[in-house]
Each structure stands twice: as C-alpha cells, then as structure tokens.
Amino acid sequence: MRNIIKSFNTKSVITIFVCTITLVVLSGCSGKQETPSNPSALEIGEQIRHITNLEDMKEGDNKKLQKLYNINADEVESYVLYTAPTNIKADEIAVIKVKDMKNINNMKEKISNRIEKRSISFKDYLPEEYFLIEKHVLKTKDSYILLAISKDSDQIEKTFDKALK
Numbered sequence: 421m422r423n424i425i426k427s428f429n430t431k432s433v434i435t436i437f438v439c440t441i442t443l444v445v446l447s448g449c450s451g452k453q454e455t456p457s458n459p460s461a462l463e464i465g466e467q468i469r470h471i472t473n474l475e476d477m478k479e480g481d482n483k484k485l486q487k488l489y490n491i492n493a494d495e496v497e498s499y500v501l502y503t504a505p506t507n508i509k510a511d512e513i514a515v516i517k518v519k520d521m522k523n524i525n526n527m528k529e530k531i532s533n534r535i536e537k538r539s540i541s542f543k544d545y546l547p548e549e550y551f552l553i554e555k556h557v558l559k560t561k562d563s564y565i566l567l568a569i570s571k572d573s574d575q576i577e578k579t580f581d582k583a584l585k
Contacts (some may be wrong), residue, residue, distance in 0.1 A: 461515040461564070464583045467502030468513065471579050472572040477511060489530045491516070491554040497563070510542055510549035513569040513576060521563055528560055530562055531567050536567075 468474075480501030482493035488503070497517040504511040514531070518524045535556055541548040557577045558566040561584050568576040 432475055453544060461496075461498040461500050461517040463562070464515045464580060465502075467579050467583050468515070468576055469576050472570060474502050474513070476505055477513070478505055480514075488512075489527070489534055491515075491527055495519060495527070508546060508549070509520075510569050511536060511554045512538075512567060512569040513579065515563070516565040518563045518565065524563065524565065525561055528558065528565055531558060532566065533579075535567075535569070540544070 427556040458545075463466060478504055480488070484503065485491050485493055485496075485499060485501055488501075493499075494534065495518065497519045499514065501512075502513040516527065518527060535553065538551045539550065542553055550574075552569050552571065555573060559566050559574045559577070559580075561581070564580070564584060566577065566580045570576060
C-alpha cells in the first residue's frame with residue numbers, strides 16, 4: 421500500500437509539473453495583440469531626450485508654441501518644444517498631441533509655414549543650418565505631430581514611430 425501511495429505522489433507531482441510547463445509555454449505563444457500605446461507628447465519627448473542631446477536647446481512654453489506656430493495651447497492635449505538657443509541655429513524639435521483630430525491638418529500646415537519661413541531666412545545666410553531645415557521631418561501619426569529639424573532627425577523620427585507602435 422505504501423508503494424502505491426508513494427507512486428501516486430510521484431506521478432502526481434510529475435503530472436502537475438508537466439501541466440504547469442505546458443501552460444507556461446502555451447501562454448507565451450498565445451499571440452496576444454498589443455494595444456496601441458497612447459503616450460503623452462511629454463513621454464515621447466523624454467524618449468527623444470535619450471537619443472539626442474537637448475542640453476543646448478531651450479524648452480518652449482505656451483507663448484513659444486503660439487509665437488512659432490500660431491497654435492494655441494488649448495488646442496493641444498500635450499506637447500514638447502525645443503528650440504535652438506540662438507537665432508543662428510536652426511535646430512527645432514516639437515511633438516504635439518492634438519486634442520481634436522479635425523485640427524491636425526491645420527496645425528501641420530501652420531508648422532509647414534514656419535519651416536518655409538525658416539528655410540528662406542537661412543538659405544543664403546547659413547548654408548549648414550539651411551541643410552538641417554531641408555532635411556527636416558514633419559509627419560503625423562494618429563493624433564500626434566512631429567517636427568524634427570536636427571542632425572539627428574532620422575533617429576528622432578524612429579523614436580517617435582517606436583513610441584506610437
């Protein structure tokens with residue numbers, strides 16, 4: 421009788437162990453669909469801060485958002501804005517999360533106007549900075565807008581895209 425109980429306990433333990441391993445493996449392969457992330461512009465800005473040096477740039481506020489792009493802070497859910505410390509540098513990074521999707525194209529157009537003005541003012545004046553403006557990134561994804569005028573525009577764009585997967 422003892423051998424039967426011993427045998428039963430050993431078999432039970434092995435069975436439980438095998439079932440547990442099977443469940444772990446199957447749950448790891450369940451193919452769950454990831455829900456799209458919905459980060460704030462500040463969270464995306466923090467990720468951008470890790471891949472490019474923003475120490476020399478100035479962080480913009482509501483007044484700067486209005487002055488540069490003619491965008492009212494009430495129209496956006498969140499934003500980050502970094503500008504060059506002087507007017508002889510073209511660097512500018514903005515991530516804007518729009519409150520109402522119907523405004524996104526209008527805001528993108530306002531930012532495009534800013535880029536065009538900057539391009540004209542830098543074209544003959546500072547060719548190196550003009551090059552940065554010419555290779556800028558301006559894109560929208562869902563309710564987000566990205567502007568990157570930087571030597572690291574490609575990396576900033578990749579970080580933006582990754583943050584919104």
